[in-house]
Amino acid sequence: MQKVRQRSRFYSLVKRFFKILTIGDKLLIVCLFISSGSSLLLIKNIHAKAKFCVISVNGKVAWKVPLSENREIVVNGHLGDSHIEIKNSKVRMLDSPCPLKICVKAGCIHRPNDMIICLPNRIIIKVTGEEKLDGITW
Amino acid sequence: MASPGNSSLGNISPDNIKRITRISVLAGLAIGIYALETLIPKPLPWLRLGLSNAVVLCVLTIFGLRDALIVSILRTAIGTLIAGIFLTPFFFFGLLGGITSTLIMGFFFYYVGNTFSLVGISILGALSHNTVQLLLAYSLYIKRVEIFYLVPVFILLAIFTGSLTGMAAIYLRGVLEKNLVTVEC
Numbered sequence: 001m002q003k004v005r006q007r008s009r010f011y012s013l014v015k016r017f018f019k020i021l022t023i024g025d026k027l028l029i030v031c032l033f034i035s036s037g038s039s040l041l042l043i044k045n046i047h048a049k050a051k052f053c054v055i056s057v058n059g060k061v062a063w064k065v066p067l068s069e070n071r072e073i074v075v076n077g078h079l080g081d082s083h084i085e086i087k088n089s090k091v092r093m094l095d096s097p098c099p100l101k102i103c104v105k106a107g108c109i110h111r112p113n114d115m116i117i118c119l120p121n122r123i124i125i126k127v128t129g130e131e132k133l134d135g136i137t138w
Numbered sequence: 139m140a141s142p143g144n145s146s147l148g149n150i151s152p153d154n155i156k157r158i159t160r161i162s163v164l165a166g167l168a169i170g171i172y173a174l175e176t177l178i179p180k181p182l183p184w185l186r187l188g189l190s191n192a193v194v195l196c197v198l199t200i201f202g203l204r205d206a207l208i209v210s211i212l213r214t215a216i217g218t219l220i221a222g223i224f225l226t227p228f229f230f231f232g233l234l235g236g237i238t239s240t241l242i243m244g245f246f247f248y249y250v251g252n253t254f255s256l257v258g259i260s261i262l263g264a265l266s267h268n269t270v271q272l273l274l275a276y277s278l279y280i281k282r283v284e285i286f287y288l289v290p291v292f293i294l295l296a297i298f299t300g301s302l303t304g305m306a307a308i309y310l311r312g313v314l315e316k317n318l319v320t321v322e323c
Contacts, residue, residue, distance in 0.1 A: 022254060023253075024255075028254065028261060033297070040290040
């Protein structure tokens with residue numbers, strides 16, 4: 001009994017809300033929804049511009065590989081050899097000699113400025129966008 | 139209550155006294171709502187419902203833009219004092235956002251009045267508040283383009299919080315017109 005009353009009350013509230021809205025309001029809300037969705041799509045496209053994968057060992061850039069080619073790289077770090085896989089424009093650490101394997105558990109990265117960091121082996125993998133253009137500031 | 143014309147009040151006219159009282163009462167209402175709102179747990183610190191904006195909107199529709207601006211500034215100043223974030227970045231975001239959103243709501247209410255109901259005007263106010271905050275955060279603190287990834291989220295939030303606040307404003311305006319306007323003026 002109580003539940004039915006609650007529901008009808010909510011329903012009447014929603015009905016009242018739509019009664020209040022004028023045509024301008026409805027247009028405004030629809031326009032805002034559309035602009036929100038389109039800006040979301042735009043951001044997705046910006047993300048899709050990831051191009052290079054920079055691997056640095058001990059703070060120095062060791063490799064710079066385009067994400068478009070599928071390959072496996074063996075990097076010699078502080079503890080031993082790390083296996084890095086690039087596949088379907090995504091990068092991941094396949095295997096590492098470090099004790100906790102945090103870098104392996106980090107999984108795949110593909111967006112610009114994403115990073116996988118392996119501290120024990122002193123390896124940093126970073127995805128960058130356009131060449132020589134890390135970010136824009138005014 | 140001091141009667142108008144009392145020597146301790148100087149030469150403030152009765153109309154002015156009425157106006158000062160009105161603004162104080164409404165600003166008190168807005169501050170109370172603001173302070174209660176800070177108690178609601180929220181996932182992100184800068185995310186809030188903005189229900190005190192309903193009071194500002196009511197003042198704007200009943201008493202005009204000047205009173206609304208005063209109430210908005212008082213709300214932010216004293217409300218943040220109570221919430222313990224006075225003179226922090228959040229205070230400046232809130233102050234500038236409040237002033238801008240009040241001006242924009244005033245513009246739309248006086249010049250495009252018949253197109254939008256209070257809900258639409260409130261959505262526009264919430265949107266301008268969010269935009270100002272985002273621009274301020276970008277230009278003063280973060281300085282990274284990545285902050286604009288938040289734009290779609292902010293637009294969606296503005297729609298929901300704005301329509302809720304607008305509904306509250308319509309209800310509040312009914313109450314205020316019944317009780318305050320007829321008695322005071």
